[in-house]
Amino acid sequence: MRQSTLLLNTLRESPAEAEAASHELLLRGGFIRQLAAGIYTYLPLGRRVLRKIEQIIREEMELTGAQEILMPALQPADLWKESGRYSVYGPELMRLSDRNEREFVLGPTHEEVITALVRDEINSYRKLPVTLYQIQTKFRDERRPRFGLLRGREFVMKDAYSFDIDWEGLDRSYRKMYGAYERIFERMELNYRAVEADAGAIGGEGETHEFMALADIGEDTIVSCTSCNYAANIEAAVGRDGAASVVLSSEVPPREKILTPGIRTIDELVTGLQVGAKQIIKTLIYKTDQQIVAVLVRGDHQVNELKVMKYLNTESCEIVEPGSLQEFGLAPAGSIGPCGLLIPVLVDQEVAIMCEGIARRQ
Numbered sequence: 001m002r003q004s005t006l007l008l009n010t011l012r013e014s015p016a017e018a019e020a021a022s023h024e025l026l027l028r029g030g031f032i033r034q035l036a037a038g039i040y041t042y043l044p045l046g047r048r049v050l051r052k053i054e055q056i057i058r059e060e061m062e063l064t065g066a067q068e069i070l071m072p073a074l075q076p077a078d079l080w081k082e083s084g085r086y087s088v089y090g091p092e093l094m095r096l097s098d099r100n101e102r103e104f105v106l107g108p109t110h111e112e113v114i115t116a117l118v119r120d121e122i123n124s125y126r127k128l129p130v131t132l133y134q135i136q137t138k139f140r141d142e143r144r145p146r147f148g149l150l151r152g153r154e155f156v157m158k159d160a161y162s163f164d165i166d167w168e169g170l171d172r173s174y175r176k177m178y179g180a181y182e183r184i185f186e187r188m189e190l191n192y193r194a195v196e197a198d199a200g201a202i203g204g205e206g207e208t209h210e211f212m213a214l215a216d217i218g219e220d221t222i223v224s225c226t227s228c229n230y231a232a233n234i235e236a237a238v239g240r241d242g243a244a245s246v247v248l249s250s251e252v253p254p255r256e257k258i259l260t261p262g263i264r265t266i267d268e269l270v271t272g273l274q275v276g277a278k279q280i281i282k283t284l285i286y287k288t289d290q291q292i293v294a295v296l297v298r299g300d301h302q303v304n305e306l307k308v309m310k311y312l313n314t315e316s317c318e319i320v321e322p323g324s325l326q327e328f329g330l331a332p333a334g335s336i337g338p339c340g341l342l343i344p345v346l347v348d349q350e351v352a353i354m355c356e357g358i359a360r361r362q
Contacts, residue, residue: 007044020217023148038145038153050156053188054135057158060184064176066131066160071113073137077103079112088315092140106139114161122163129169131177133160147217174207181211195222196232258358266299273358276300281351281359283337285325288314292328294341297348308346336360 011028018024026032031046042050058068077095080086086093086105094106107113114132122128138157145153162173178194185192190213197210212222224231263272270277280299285292286308293312295303309317320328328343330336337360338345351357 018148020147020150022150022217026148032149036153038142038151040149040152040154054158056184056187057135060180060187061133061158061160063183064131064180066133068134069117069132070134070136071107071110071117073107073139075105075107075110075113077105079116080105083112083115085112090315092142094139094141108138108140110134110136110159111161118161118163125165129162129164129173131160131162131173133158178209185211185213193222193224193231195224196230269299269358275358279356279358281338281354281357283341283360285320285328285330285336285343287316287318287320288312289316290314292320292343294338294343294345295348296338296345296351298350298354301348301350311346 008030010030014024015027017034018027026046027034029045030043031049032040032042034040061068077086080089080093089108093108096104096106098104118130118132122130135156135158137154139154142151142153145151149155160177162170162177164170164173182194192211192213194209194211197208222231258273263269266277266280266282269275269280277299282297282299282301284295284297284303286295286303286305288309290312293308295308297303303319305317305319309315325336330341339359
């Protein structure tokens with residue numbers, strides 16, 4: 001590549017659309033150019049970097065015995081309906097029809113396609129295990145594309161799929177891939193953590209990890225322990241502070257009524273009663289696509305709505321605003337508590353192990 005003929009136009013000023021430093025540098029350095037929101041052209045330097053990353057990935061995949069294939073981005077919607085994910089995946093799934101009104105999707109991932117392929121090609125367990133991977137373009141109709149390449153509507157992704165005879169074989173394949181990811185991140189000299197994660201729409205049982213490159217800006221938040229190796233995506237994190245500090249007792253402390261006129265919020269309770277927020281049981285009401293439920297958490301914790309959705313096997317979960325509580329026959333905001341509720345109640349494990357606590361009673 002001769003510099004005299006290189007397509008390399010740098011920018012003196014920071015583009016207005018650049019929210020993150022990485023996005024700004026890629027634009028100013030002439031690596032990428034935006035065609036539309038979340039859709040980018042890789043210029044020669046950007047493509048060169050991308051190919052180097054792909055080469056590292058290919059080398060590490062081959063060390064695991066994985067075989068590279070290339071699947072189509074355009075997928076029949078019937079495959080997604082067969083798997084049950086056509087409606088579950090949500091508005092991020094790009095749907096379209098051809099001239100004969102046959103339904104297709106632009107693949108955000110390829111579980112359906114790879115399963116159909118292996119179903120047709122492998123007719124004996126003697127051909128297993130097998131791991132197949134690809135480096136290919138994916139499409140997701142993001143509500144708000146941002147941060148440049150971090151959250152786009154069209155992007156390049158490496159995805160690998162293993163097929164095994166039994167659970168023990170699956171575990172071996174998982175560990176091979178885990179080790180490959182560690183080597184990939186280390187070769188690229190990234191500061192990263194492998195964290196426990198929620199499988200989301202992909203589903204599945206057993207362990208799930210996400211490898212996170214740590215940065216000041218990004219799309220996910222992780223929590224980690226400074227005293228052990230525990231780390232998890234915020235969607236899958238489990239609070240463990242109470243379990244070590246609470247001593248369970250067979251003696252039930254006497255119940256006491258406390259009048260709290262004019263006090264509606266947790267902060268006001270903390271101030272008015274001179275107690276810690278962790279001693280308070282907070283009751284929040286959520287509307288799912290099936291029912292109304294109450295969720296109990298400690299006063300210093302927040303509800304993880306993704307966990308509520310997963311537990312209830314529902315596609316939506318929205319908090320009921322204070323002004324709408326009475327529409328469902330519930331006490332007004334500031335007066336609602338767990339006692340006497342005629343709706344399902346989900347209790348966080350940190351609340352379940354409390355020997356005593358302060359809760360509203362309507």
